[in-house]
Amino acid sequence: MRVLLAEDQGMVREALAALLSLEDDLEVVAQVSRGDEVAAAVAEHQVDVAVLDIEMPGMTGIDACAEVRRARPRTKVVIATTFGRPGYLRRAMESGADAFLVKDAPAAELAEAIRRVLRGEKVIDPTLAAAALTEGANPLTGRERDVLAAAADGAVNADIAARLHLSEGTVRNYLSMAIQKTAARNRAEAVRIAREKGWL
Amino acid sequence: MRVLLAEDQGMVREALAALLSLEDDLEVVAQVSRGDEVAAAVAEHQVDVAVLDIEMPGMTGIDACAEVRRARPRTKVVIATTFGRPGYLRRAMESGADAFLVKDAPAAELAEAIRRVLRGEKVIDPTLAAAALTEGANPLTGRERDVLAAAADGAVNADIAARLHLSEGTVRNYLSMAIQKTAARNRAEAVRIAREKGWL
């Protein structure tokens, strides 16, 4: 079966390629390091399974998954990520992913998951599935996410207001909402919590 | 040559093991997922080269490197990390590392670096070396680092004071110093900048 690997860290990507090449029934026919190169490569190399990291330059693996789903629905998608955040899992499934793995897991699970999605199964870590279900959906509105994301790197209110073309008071209001919804005590904690839950 | 791999993400660790096993002259004789297991494993398996990640539970790869250096000076140490922060490079070299690689690099460089350190050479990314030299040393004092680290996850002043057994005013003073030294405009930005430079 023809496999594509998308992962931005060269060493990790090539190591995973070496690992999968040990499997007789799998062949790594393409490797990309950016999310926005996935869809084209999948089409060009007639890929049967795409293994995607989430955090990548250009485009997230989740968005790339949605692109693949639209352009070539028969290609299976496996999301393999460092962070087992419930929100990531939820969004990955909404984008049509067939499997969701965390890189903490033993390597054998990757090949195993690939074979299972090829048989038409879905593969999800049960612990994560439970967490995603108990958490409920992302409670932040679009603008609240925007403001929180802009505050994430330490910008002051005036900066955020300028960047998003808002009034400073509005920025304060959205942040206040976000802080309450995350049950945090200030913006920094709100950012941390939202990140952990995959809301950002 | 006998190689140890220390890396917390199972999938990545085993993939790197597969990669290195393709090299005729290298043999992966031990794998650990925690920093505090490195030294014992190095001694037990008579390891010639230890490949260490930095971010690991239990102990950082840099501290583990120092342990190995003390307990078994002839063992070479290769630090392989996700983040090419100048401060990491500096601290790794101070701990006696023989090579410093970023995981962005192509996989071939890993085996190459291992062979070179075995010949007694040091291997450092020249771009990073330049950055480390232009940056100068960490300007933060021990206590300033402590309070900044405690503020990193969104704790309020009272929390930090309690955690470090300080007065709240003292926390404010240290944070103010840290903010000035990082040329930041608030604690959150100071945390970000200190992280980027590897001062934390």
Next chain:
DNA sequence: CTCGGGCCGTGACATCCGTCATGCGGAGGT
């Protein structure tokens, strides 16, 4: 021994931040 620097604290002050009340317009649902 003196001097600088790290460490810890206090007090005062200006500013920033988080909260709340309130308002308006638009989109979507019943």
Next chain:
DNA sequence: ACCTCCGCATGACGGATGTCACGGCCCGAG
């Protein structure tokens, strides 16, 4: 038509934060 939710805004208030000046203790370098 009505209600609800989102987006955007203003104004006011208290508390948190950042800055500054100042003092103390201890240690190592010169």
